[in-house]
Amino acid sequence: MVTTLSVLVLGAGGIGHAVVTSLDTGISRVDAFKDMKNRPKAGHGTNILLVGTDGRERITAAEKARYRLGGAPCRCTDTIILVHISEDRRRASLVSLPRDSYAELTEHTDATTGKRHGPHPVKLNAAYAEGGPNLTVRTVERMTGVKIDHYLEVDFTSFMRTVDAVGGVRICTARPMKDPYTGLDLPAGTHTLDGGKALQYVRSRHVDGASDLGRMQRQQRFVAALIDRATSDGALLHPVRFRKVMGAVAGSVRADEGFGTEEMVALGKAMRGFTTASSEFTSVPVGAVGVHVKGLGSTVKWDPVRSRKLFDSIREDRPLTTRPATPAPRRKLVEVAPKEVRVQVYNGTRLDGLGAKVDAALRATGFNTTRTPYNADRRDVVRTVVSYDPRWDRSAKSLAAALPGSELRAVPRQGAVLKVTAGTDFKAVQPVRSETPPTAMAKPAGGYTAVTGDQVVCP
Numbered sequence: 001m002v003t004t005l006s007v008l009v010l011g012a013g014g015i016g017h018a019v020v021t022s023l024d025t026g027i028s029r030v031d032a033f034k035d036m037k038n039r040p041k042a043g044h045g046t047n048i049l050l051v052g053t054d055g056r057e058r059i060t061a062a063e064k065a066r067y068r069l070g071g072a073p074c075r076c077t078d079t080i081i082l083v084h085i086s087e088d089r090r091r092a093s094l095v096s097l098p099r100d101s102y103a104e105l106t107e108h109t110d111a112t113t114g115k116r117h118g119p120h121p122v123k124l125n126a127a128y129a130e131g132g133p134n135l136t137v138r139t140v141e142r143m144t145g146v147k148i149d150h151y152l153e154v155d156f157t158s159f160m161r162t163v164d165a166v167g168g169v170r171i172c173t174a175r176p177m178k179d180p181y182t183g184l185d186l187p188a189g190t191h192t193l194d195g196g197k198a199l200q201y202v203r204s205r206h207v208d209g210a211s212d213l214g215r216m217q218r219q220q221r222f223v224a225a226l227i228d229r230a231t232s233d234g235a236l237l238h239p240v241r242f243r244k245v246m247g248a249v250a251g252s253v254r255a256d257e258g259f260g261t262e263e264m265v266a267l268g269k270a271m272r273g274f275t276t277a278s279s280e281f282t283s284v285p286v287g288a289v290g291v292h293v294k295g296l297g298s299t300v301k302w303d304p305v306r307s308r309k310l311f312d313s314i315r316e317d318r319p320l321t322t323r324p325a326t327p328a329p330r331r332k333l334v335e336v337a338p339k340e341v342r343v344q345v346y347n348g349t350r351l352d353g354l355g356a357k358v359d360a361a362l363r364a365t366g367f368n369t370t371r372t373p374y375n376a377d378r379r380d381v382v383r384t385v386v387s388y389d390p391r392w393d394r395s396a397k398s399l400a401a402a403l404p405g406s407e408l409r410a411v412p413r414q415g416a417v418l419k420v421t422a423g424t425d426f427k428a429v430q431p432v433r434s435e436t437p438p439t440a441m442a443k444p445a446g447g448y449t450a451v452t453g454d455q456v457v458c459p
Contacts, residue, residue: 028254032133032151040147043315044087046267048150048259049140051128052079052159059157067196068183069156076129077136078203079219082146084314085267092274093320093450094223095310096216096283099125102291102299103143108135123296133254143302144311150259158253159202160195168192169225171201172458174335174435179204188335190458198222213283220281224453228276276457280321282450285310310448320450330431330459334398337434338366341395341418345373348381348421358422361429365402370417381423383407389414402432 080097101124111132127139172190184200285306347355355373363369384406388396
């Protein structure tokens with residue numbers, strides 16, 4: 001993923017062909033499409049299958065211990081993402097495929113033993129272990145009905161080294177994140193992750209009870225943050241830094257024979273002007289999670305109707321999101337969604353209409369206001385006050401974040417409705433958003449849900 005995005009940004013920046021010729025020697029080649037028959041009909045745009053494996057051959061013993069990378073790799077896919085680049089090169093749609101998805105393999109030869117296998121059920125990530133890139137592509141095409149144009153594979157080593165080479169990636173979280181399995185330990189707030197920390201972040205499955213669905217959501221946020229890093233400050237547009245990126249991925253990235261320097265640079269130049277808002281993210285809608293299958297254990301089964309709608313959109317080159325005419329303002333991350341916070345507004349000043357103004361601004365940001373502001377008993381309030389029952393302290397923090405400089409005041413037994421007393425210091429409401437709960441990916445309301453990159457990166 002990192003390599004592809006780096007090349008796209010490089011091409012858009014026009015650094016030049018000479019700088020990227022090292023790609024052909026740095027990237028190993030695989031025949032991901034050998035002897036493939038009865039493939040789906042090609043649609044519009046370009047489809048790339050991005051695969052992250054658990055390879056860790058060049059990671060030091062100290063790094064393995066620090067980032068909990070012990071044990072032997074399973075030769076399977078840790079991450080599978082289908083990327084669709086629109087025909088007009090103005091949009092990239094990324095669809096996460098759960099690695100525990102129930103899949104049925106066709107007849108194939110084992111990539112390791114050479115033994116011939118008949119059709120049998122597996123989890124999706126096992127397709128790589130049994131048949132390498134070729135069987136992985138065949139299986140994804142059969143499950144999605146989308147024809148894959150290119151294949152790109154990264155391992156743990158290339159991921160860590162490349163994140164370090166770009167200077168780290170900024171991630172924000174509204175609540176602490178801890179995973180004893182990967183060693184992830186992030187307090188609430190904004191963090192710039194180096195390669196090792198980034199690997200912990202995208203691999204963690206035990207931070208919110210959502211297992212692989214929550215992990216896919218964090219991977220999507222990470223890719224959005226990487227695009228933001230690359231496009232906002234020119235992190236990858238400097239030849240010296242880009243050479244460092246190429247050095248970091250040399251020998252640990254694999255791609256199909258047809259995805260060479262010429263194709264990558266041409267694609268990058270065509271995507272000139274690409275921004276975080278140009279990317280959109282979703283996951284395959286699933287009908288059931290934790291379905292036990294004999295011999296496989298717990299699996300994830302796709303919802304047949306909603307997933308078909310999603311992949312129809314990919315084939316037909318339709319956007320997955322409704323794009324506003326102007327980019328949405330970046331919203332501060334809060335723990336409780338504004339729509340879950342009930343608010344009564346009071347005007348604590350003698351400024352006519354201030355209560356209505358604050359009520360409307362909070363409602364426009366998503367807060368559940370009463371729509372009926374009142375005058376407060378005191379009319380000389382300078383600093384805006386948020387009064388709350390201690391039992392609703394997390395909601396109060398979300399509301400206070402939308403009112404910069406306001407005072408939080410605990411009022412026992414006030415109840416579920418929070419009170420805002422607007423003071424003369426009020427200027428505007430700061431847009432806020434909550435982290436999309438992983439369950440929203442599992443059971444989207446109607447068809448599928450998707451977000452644009454600018455909606456999930458740090459403000």
